[in-house]
Amino acid sequence: MLINRVPRLACRTQLGALIAGSLYLTLSDYALPGLTEPWDPAEEVIVEPLPHLPVIKDLIVDMETFFEDYRAISPVFKPGNPDPSKERLMFPLVVRELEQYTPCILCAACYAACPVNRKNPRYLGPAALAKLYRFRIDPRENQGAERLMTADNPEGWWGCEFHTNCRRVCPKDVPPDKAIGHARQELSRMKKDQNSLGEGQ
Amino acid sequence: MSQPAIHEYDAIIIGGGLTGLRAALQISHAGISCAVLSKVHPLRSHSVAAQGGMNASLGNVPGPGGASDSWELHAYDTVKGSDYLADQDAVVSMCREAAATVFELEHMGTVWSRLDDGKIAQRPFGGAGFPRTCYATDRTGHNMLHTLYEQVTNAKIPVYEEFFVTSLITVSGRCTGCTALEIMTGTVHGFPAKVILMATGGFGRIFSRSTNALINTGDGQTLAIHAGAPLKDMEFVQFHPTTLVGTSILISEAARGEGGILLNTSGEQFMARYAPRSLDLAPRDVVARAIEQEIAAGRGFEGGCVHLDIRHLGADRIRERLPGIRQLAMDFAGIDPITESIPVQPGQHYSMGGIDVGIDGKSGLPGLYAAGECACVSVHGANRLGGNSLLETVVFGRLVADAIIRDIGSIPPPAEVLAEAAVQEMNLKIIGILGRTGGVSLFPVLETLKETMSAHFGIFREGTSMEQGLVRIRELRSQFGNVSLSDKETLANLTLIRYLELEYMFTVAEAVALGALDRKESRGSHTRTDYPDRDDNNFLHHSIARMENEQITILHVPVTLGMFDPQERVY
Numbered sequence: 001m002l003i004n005r006v007p008r009l010a011c012r013t014q015l016g017a018l019i020a021g022s023l024y025l026t027l028s029d030y031a032l033p034g035l036t037e038p039w040d041p042a043e044e045v046i047v048e049p050l051p052h053l054p055v056i057k058d059l060i061v062d063m064e065t066f067f068e069d070y071r072a073i074s075p076v077f078k079p080g081n082p083d084p085s086k087e088r089l090m091f092p093l094v095v096r097e098l099e100q101y102t103p104c105i106l107c108a109a110c111y112a113a114c115p116v117n118r119k120n121p122r123y124l125g126p127a128a129l130a131k132l133y134r135f136r137i138d139p140r141e142n143q144g145a146e147r148l149m150t151a152d153n154p155e156g157w158w159g160c161e162f163h164t165n166c167r168r169v170c171p172k173d174v175p176p177d178k179a180i181g182h183a184r185q186e187l188s189r190m191k192k193d194q195n196s197l198g199e200g201q
Numbered sequence: 202m203s204q205p206a207i208h209e210y211d212a213i214i215i216g217g218g219l220t221g222l223r224a225a226l227q228i229s230h231a232g233i234s235c236a237v238l239s240k241v242h243p244l245r246s247h248s249v250a251a252q253g254g255m256n257a258s259l260g261n262v263p264g265p266g267g268a269s270d271s272w273e274l275h276a277y278d279t280v281k282g283s284d285y286l287a288d289q290d291a292v293v294s295m296c297r298e299a300a301a302t303v304f305e306l307e308h309m310g311t312v313w314s315r316l317d318d319g320k321i322a323q324r325p326f327g328g329a330g331f332p333r334t335c336y337a338t339d340r341t342g343h344n345m346l347h348t349l350y351e352q353v354t355n356a357k358i359p360v361y362e363e364f365f366v367t368s369l370i371t372v373s374g375r376c377t378g379c380t381a382l383e384i385m386t387g388t389v390h391g392f393p394a395k396v397i398l399m400a401t402g403g404f405g406r407i408f409s410r411s412t413n414a415l416i417n418t419g420d421g422q423t424l425a426i427h428a429g430a431p432l433k434d435m436e437f438v439q440f441h442p443t444t445l446v447g448t449s450i451l452i453s454e455a456a457r458g459e460g461g462i463l464l465n466t467s468g469e470q471f472m473a474r475y476a477p478r479s480l481d482l483a484p485r486d487v488v489a490r491a492i493e494q495e496i497a498a499g500r501g502f503e504g505g506c507v508h509l510d511i512r513h514l515g516a517d518r519i520r521e522r523l524p525g526i527r528q529l530a531m532d533f534a535g536i537d538p539i540t541e542s543i544p545v546q547p548g549q550h551y552s553m554g555g556i557d558v559g560i561d562g563k564s565g566l567p568g569l570y571a572a573g574e575c576a577c578v579s580v581h582g583a584n585r586l587g588g589n590s591l592l593e594t595v596v597f598g599r600l601v602a603d604a605i606i607r608d609i610g611s612i613p614p615p616a617e618v619l620a621e622a623a624v625q626e627m628n629l630k631i632i633g634i635l636g637r638t639g640g641v642s643l644f645p646v647l648e649t650l651k652e653t654m655s656a657h658f659g660i661f662r663e664g665t666s667m668e669q670g671l672v673r674i675r676e677l678r679s680q681f682g683n684v685s686l687s688d689k690e691t692l693a694n695l696t697l698i699r700y701l702e703l704e705y706m707f708t709v710a711e712a713v714a715l716g717a718l719d720r721k722e723s724r725g726s727h728t729r730t731d732y733p734d735r736d737d738n739n740f741l742h743h744s745i746a747r748m749e750n751e752q753i754t755i756l757h758v759p760v761t762l763g764m765f766d767p768q769e770r771v772y
């Protein structure tokens with residue numbers, strides 16, 4: 001698609017290879033990456049900006065609310081131990097698990113496709129939650145389930161209704177719904193353990 | 202007109218790629234007020250696209266015959282790869298710092314691919330004697346940039362996103378700030394600062410077939426030379442051997458590092474004829490020339506390409522090590538590399554030349570520093586090795602920040618009025634551009650410039666053709682004066698941004714052309730059919746491009762040699 005060559009249609013295009021995640025738009029009511037969709041010029045396609053983000057102009061949306069949610073989960077590595085002189089060891093199997101979540105390009109397609117985000121703008125949304133889970137399972141951090149507590153509320157893990165639109169629209173095959181499911185299980189288990197501990201005393 | 206928006210910081214970093222973010226972290230940790238300006242959201246910077254990896258002699262994977270790697274061997278490969286044009290003191294600092302820099306990123310949380318023993322994995326890359334390239338599958342730049350962005354967000358460093366830098370402010374031979382257009386609102390802001398660090402990346406988009414982001418238009422290089430800071434070695438432009446045919450999307454060298462081979466129409470692994478020892482893992486200049494020669498000799502496939510075959514690696518290894526490349530081939534060419542060969546052709550990839558700086562990042566203009574791809578230290582000389590650029594961004598992002606921290610105490614604060622005046626001047630310029638009617642439209646001029654560069658200053662160059670190319674660039678530039686834009690709004694006018702970028706591109710294009718004409722030899726990426734040999738007697742020097750009265754002239758300065766004497770370069 002040569003959207004950046006339509007001189008009066010404003011949109012963000014940078015890399016042209018689905019890597020940077022700045023050109024996301026809605027084609028016929030579905031959030032899609034703007035550059036790979038086969039497009040039959042004879043057919044009319046409705047091109048719209050991503051829904052429920054404020055439009056600045058044409059296809060350009062204001063991503064600020066999306067990034068606010070990103071910042072809300074404290075997206076920074078918090079090492080469990082002081083830095084060693086070389087690398088911390090990590091095993092390939094763990095890395096493979098982590099690499100399901102690291103490819104996120106923060107394009108907000110999942111956010112736009114999520115019915116919960118539409119209903120409740122305060123919901124953190126799939127990308128931020130997937131990011132938070134990425135830090136939780138990083139073996140180099142050792143806060144355990146503590147990391148998950150940041151989103152232990154209806155605006156976080158518990159807001160998801162498992163529509164799984166996020167996974168379907170993600171151009172990088174990130175599974176936010178899977179992260180949310182695991183996080184909930186872990187929190188439930190933790191709470192159960194705490195309760196039974198309380199009862200035992 | 203409303204009151205100009207002025208924001209004063211001690212240090213302004215222009216560029217939110219790996220270089221800019223690494224430098225910002227260092228400067229901010231030292232307690233110095235600083236901000237990052239970027240014409241796109243930092244995570245959309247070109248650094249995010251780097252696939253293959255970053256070089257460091259960790260020695261986690263043994264080399265041939267069980268030998269172990271060292272920074273000296275890394276330096277040797279780099280200098281040889283540069284065709285002896287790199288400054289060896291700079292190469293030594295980079296290679297020495299490399300291992301610590303990979304560990305530093307690891308400590309900040311970057312997820313690297315790992316070996317079975319838990320250490321960071323390393324793969325072979327072109328022109329390297331050891332498996333030295335640390336990687337994160339084929340998303341290395343992505344993982345690194347997200348880590349640095351996380352750190353910058355955590356450190357609460359102000360980032361002015363989608364601010365397009367429009368001019369540098371200079372007074373009495375010193376750089377004292379810049380102006381920038383806030384793209385989404387159309388407001389011009391002034392940023393008075395004691396120092397400016399330029400970290401604006403490369404200029405690949407002056408060529409028609411380029412792997413670079415649309416935003417890589419050489420803004421920093423042009424801003425610098427206009428303000429009085431010379432450029433260096435601009436003629437050295439890297440063409441990557443393997444881009445996906447017809448799309449210019451990069452197919453990383455990692456594909457050959459993992460064992461991929463190049464084939465012509467006879468199914469021959471033709472690199473055996475061009476680089477008998479290194480084969481498909483010879484440096485990029487060598488492989489790109491070989492491919493072009495195969496195509497010229499009629500042994501290329503339809504569409505002007507050769508085949509890159511990775512099928513023998515097997516589905517598992519491809520899925521694990523090269524998932525992004527497989528996805529790109531499927532999305533953009535409808536080809537699954539597990540079952541089919543990938544059609545590839547060379548395309549512009551990297552700018553070895555840039556703002557002339559020393560190891561501390563100081564340019565020829567006091568107050569202006571530069572690092573990363575927009576700068577030329579020079580660690581890459583006439584040809585960069587794959588994996589050395591990511592290394593350069595983070596190493597020099599930090600080292601140059603240290604130099605700024607050292608110098609900044611003795612620099613007086615800049616005068617705010619100068620920034621106000623510069624903002625007014627830029628506003629008038631923009632009003633003038635938007636007010637123009639009739640004339641020619643922008644995109645044909647842009648496309649013709651790119652085609653001119655590819656046709657006359659591509660992989661193979663020749664004097665008369667380049668002279669014609671230079672004339673064409675200048676003609677186009679005079680047409681550019683009549684360009685008028687269809688979008689006259691100030692709000693989110695991206696056509697205006699493309700216009701301002703094109704203005705920058707002309708200066709860079711001319712600097713490349715003049716450098717290439719001046720260098721009457723073949724060295725590294727610069728191949729002249731009329732001067733096919735390297736000529737150390739007359740050309741073992743850097744080309745310095747200076748601007749006076751809008752005219753660029755080329756001067757020569759010696760190369761810093763050291764550990765390694767120039768030798769014939771065979772692979």
Ligand SMILES: Cc1cc2nc3c(=O)[nH]c(=O)nc-3n(C[C@H](O)[C@H](O)[C@H](O)COP(=O)(O)OP(=O)(O)OC[C@H]3O[C@@H](n4cnc5c(N)ncnc54)[C@H](O)[C@@H]3O)c2cc1C
Pocket residue numbers: 215216217218219220221238239240241242243246247248249250251252253254255256341342364365366367400401402403412413414416417420421451453550551572573574575587588589590591592594
């Ligand atoms: C497809 C591809 C793959 C690559 N893979 C590898 C690899 O595997 N290994 C390796 O070592 N190297 C690789 N490279 C090279 C490497 O990625 C780049 O050289 C490096 O990332 C450049 O980083 P940088 O920080 O200098 O600039 P960039 O990341 O390009 O950042 C430039 C910044 O400057 C800003 N900017 C520019 N102009 C302006 C302006 N006028 N106003 C405001 N802001 C501005 C931009 O917004 C951006 O934030 C690859 C390059 C390409 C093209």
Ligand code: SF4
Pocket residue numbers: 103104105106107108109110111126127130166169170171172173174176
């Ligand atoms: S999870 Fe996928 S869809 Fe959501 S922001 Fe990240 S890359 Fe985009």
